[in-house]
Amino acid sequence: MDALKLIAQDSLKENAPVANVGDTVRVYVKIKEGDRERVQTFEGTLIAKKHGGVSETFTVRRVAHGCGVERVFPLHSPNVDKVEVIRSGKVRRGKLYYLRGRSGKAAKVKSKIQ
Numbered sequence: 001m002d003a004l005k006l007i008a009q010d011s012l013k014e015n016a017p018v019a020n021v022g023d024t025v026r027v028y029v030k031i032k033e034g035d036r037e038r039v040q041t042f043e044g045t046l047i048a049k050k051h052g053g054v055s056e057t058f059t060v061r062r063v064a065h066g067c068g069v070e071r072v073f074p075l076h077s078p079n080v081d082k083v084e085v086i087r088s089g090k091v092r093r094g095k096l097y098y099l100r101g102r103s104g105k106a107a108k109v110k111s112k113i114q
Contacts, residue, residue, distance in 0.1 A: 025046050043062060045099065059071070088112040089112060
């Protein structure tokens with residue numbers, strides 16, 4: 001079991017992004033198209049963080065053209081270039097799945113005043 005832990009420690013990112021649930025984030029993802037590689041951004045509200053260690057994931061939700069889009073990103077994946085926190089949100093829940101059933105202003109998360 002210790003060998004598995006050693007392998008997992010090697011694949012962890014040193015500068016893992018620090019984003020909390022409720023934050024508005026911009027995720028830069030590397031996309032491979034044929035032999036070329038480009039960076040695509042996905043911006044939305046971070047609604048969930050799951051697991052821990054090497055298998056940690058986070059879910060980002062946004063509404064595009066009236067349709068809700070959610071994407072799950074592995075935190076320590078080499079395809080996730082960087083995660084930028086645009087706005088900090090003030091929430092009292094660990095998971096914001098209730099935003100799926102809301103639309104318009106009801107789906108907004110309050111900003112944290114600093």
